[in-house]
Structures are given as C-alpha cells and as structure tokens.
Amino acid sequence: MSTSHQPSRRRFLQNVAAAGAATILAPSANRAFGYRSPNDRPVFATIGLRNQGWTITSKSFKFADFAALADADANVLAENVSKTEKAQKKKPDAYKDYRKILDRDDIDAVMIATPDHWHTKIAVEAMLAGKDVYCEKPLTLTIDEGKLIEKVVKQTGRVFQVGTMQRSESQQRFLQAVALVKHGRIGTVKKVTCGINGMIASPVIPVAPVPEQIDWDMWLGPAPKVDYRALPELREGYGGGVPLYSNCHYSFRNWHEYSGGKLTDWGAHHVDIACWALGATDTGPSKITPTKFTLPVEYKDGHPVVNDQYNAATAFEISVAMPNDVEMVIKSEGDNGIMFEGSKGRFFVNRGKIVGKPVEDLADNPLPDNAIEEVYGGPVSANHTANFIEGMNSRKQPISDVWSHNRMLEICHLSNIAMRLDRELKWDPKKREIIGDDQANSFLSRESRKEYSINM
The missing domain is CATH 3.40.50.720 (NAD(P)-binding Rossmann-like Domain)
Structure with missing residues (x-):
C-alpha cells in the first residue's frame, strides 16, 4: 500500500x-x-x-x-x-x-x-x-x-x-430458491434432491518425474508421502496445461488423500443451499444411507487397496434423513442442481435457471419486497x-460462516465414509459423532505427517 x-x-x-x-x-x-x-x-x-x-x-x-x-x-x-x-x-x-x-x-x-x-x-x-x-x-x-x-x-x-x-452470486437464483421455501410456496418440504454429477475413473497412473517447478513435498504437506504420478496426456480447457491424469494439479479432487470427490466439490455448493432452505444450518442428519454407488478401485476396511488410480466414488445415490422427516437425496445422475419438493409443488434451481410452477406463480403472487434481503440478512453483496x-x-460473520458450512459439509463427509465402508451410518448431530460404530468414527479425523502438523 x-x-x-x-x-x-x-x-x-x-x-x-x-x-x-x-x-x-x-x-x-x-x-x-x-x-x-x-x-x-x-x-x-x-x-x-x-x-x-x-x-x-x-x-x-x-x-x-x-x-x-x-x-x-x-x-x-x-x-x-x-x-x-x-x-x-x-x-x-x-x-x-x-x-x-x-x-x-x-x-x-x-x-x-x-x-x-x-x-x-x-x-x-x-x-x-x-x-x-x-x-x-x-x-x-x-x-x-x-x-x-x-x-x-x-x-x-x-x-x-x-x-x-x-x-x-449466481444472479440471486439460490437466494430466491431459499426464499420460496421459507415463505411456504411449496408447502411442507418432503424431499430435496441435489444433483452434483459423477467422476470418471482413471487408468493406472504410473510414477513419473516430479515437474521441476513443483516442490512435491510442500505440495503434499499434511498428506502421506507418496510418489508423484502422471500420464503425459494434457488436460484441455479448465485446468489446461497439466496432466489429464495425475495425483497433483486439478485431479487432486479425485483422491481421498487430498479431497472428497464430487461429494465435497459440488456437494459443498448444492447441499449448502439445500440445508439453508431447510433451516438445517445448525443441525445435521440422523442417518446416511448409500443406496447405490460405484468406487473405481477395491476397498478394504474403508481404504483403497491400490495407490495408482483415482479412488473417489464415480457414481452414487445417497439418502440422507434430515430433520422434520425430510429426505435429502444426493446423486450423480441427472441435471446438476437442486430439486425442492413439497406438499404444494416443486421447483428446480441451478446456476443457469430456476423453474417450476411455484416460480411461474410469482408473476401473480410475488414474494414480499424484502424476501431476498431477509434470507441474506441484509443488502445482498454481488461479490x-x-x-x-x-x-x-x-467484526461480524460473513454470509458463508464456518458453522453453517461445517454442518452441511458433515453430510458430504459422512456420505463418503458410508460408501467407503459400504454401510448405513447413524449420526448424532448434537455430539457430532457416528452412533455405535467405532470404525466409522475413526474416519472423522486424519493424522498429518509430523513435519506438517498444525502449529498451535
């Protein structure tokens, strides 16, 4: 300055x-x-x-x-x-x-x-x-x-x-969606479906020389020390200039060592809006059930048995028991976005559109003038x-505070744990722990490499 x-x-x-x-x-x-x-x-x-x-x-x-x-x-x-x-x-x-x-x-x-x-x-x-x-x-x-x-x-x-x-952002479509639910335009909410896309499996990715510009040990940081892996074919478009298949730039999202696949990538967006609309930003689910899913490699005791291929789920459908008997479904098939269904109707919202009869009815019966600001908590920031x-x-919290984010992200993390262990999980949202399953609870934390532990 x-x-x-x-x-x-x-x-x-x-x-x-x-x-x-x-x-x-x-x-x-x-x-x-x-x-x-x-x-x-x-x-x-x-x-x-x-x-x-x-x-x-x-x-x-x-x-x-x-x-x-x-x-x-x-x-x-x-x-x-x-x-x-x-x-x-x-x-x-x-x-x-x-x-x-x-x-x-x-x-x-x-x-x-x-x-x-x-x-x-x-x-x-x-x-x-x-x-x-x-x-x-x-x-x-x-x-x-x-x-x-x-x-x-x-x-x-x-x-x-x-x-x-x-x-x-996103032209306030998601704020409008939350307002529609909170103002009862679909009646009692029965079901919300979050479409978040799937991932592709990878071929076997061989050990390769670390690009000279990358400090590989620093890049790995808290994660386990492993070899750099990459195939020579380059990714086009978004993330271009890096290998299409690797365990580093861009593709890190496909490995549980560094991320959580689509569940934490797109799930962090759409499950967040769903929880906001449901008024569930300070609580959590009671049960997570993986109804169908595909893991790209074999797992044993919740851990992949190979380290040379992507290991995050490529396809999935998860049923989540939310408060007030609402079912949340998180799935990789179908349109990317959120479908809200209630006793009086349903509508769909994503980054490109918000459609359905409750939306069409706004022409004759608009939301109150302050409905969007009421959802946001004040004047809406476009940035x-x-x-x-x-x-x-x-010195007050912004719109995306850590408490509401962590509550909805717990759903995404639990979904991954349920798939890795191939079983239903019961969750205590007050204690924030899995009920009666010590093995599953062991996945709530992860040990960091000693030299990259958090300096408290």
Missing part, C-alpha cells in the same frame, strides 16, 4: 483490534453489513493460486491490495505475480512457503485456495497469526478439522468467509469478497 494510505490503514487495524477483542463471533446471526471508507483498503495475500486462487484474487482487486502471493509451484506463482502486478500496478512479494506471509504484520487477511488437504492447517495458523481468512470450499478434509476451525475462530475472534459463492470485507469492518 502506498505511503499516503498508511494513516487510514492504521486506523482500520486499530478499529479491527478493538472490535475483535470485544467480540466473540457466533454463528450467522451476527451477519455483517456496510463498508467503512473506501480509503480503508485492507491488505491481502493469496495462498494457492492455480485456477480458483486466481479467480478469487482477481475478483478482489477492487476491494483490497495484494502484498504477497504463495504457491508450491514456481511457474504458477510467477504467472500470478505477473498478472497481479499488471492489475494493481504494484508487484506483490512471492513466496513458496506460506508461513512467510503469516509472519508479516502488514497483511490483514489471507485468501486460501490450495488443495483441500492444506486448508485447515493454513487457516488455523493464519488466524493464530492475527489474520482474517477467506478459504475456498470445501473447507475441510475431515469432520474434526471443522470442529478445530470453529474453536480457533471463537478463540481468536477472526472473521472467516468460506468460498461458497452461490450464497452471494463474495465484498461481503467478507463488510465482515472485516464490522
């Missing part, structure tokens, strides 16, 4: 410190609204820059100044340093090791877009270092990681936004980062 902005920034930090010391952040009832002066631009840094990392960074230039970037891939880091310098007319510092960002007193907040297995360690350490956090979805690799993040948010008083952008900075200014 330029010298001329330093007084404003200093006041900003003083106000943040004062508010943070006096506030214990609670779930979404403490939502944030409004900006401080536009001269009070916070200083950000992004950790993890490929694809979504650049997306959230570039969407934030109008609100914040980026002082530093970090990535374990030197080529990705250099490319994004160049693009950031061009966009903001000032070159950010570049680091392979994100901890150098956390050591800096001039950085107010970090944006995290690493692979999922890195999210919790960086987020916790950033909060302990006094940074507010914007972290991409899915927030965690395990259920217990979510509990730890909640604990540290309360302990530190930091503001934390999860990158589930459907809560702020997810803007809502995050509103929270930084007011």
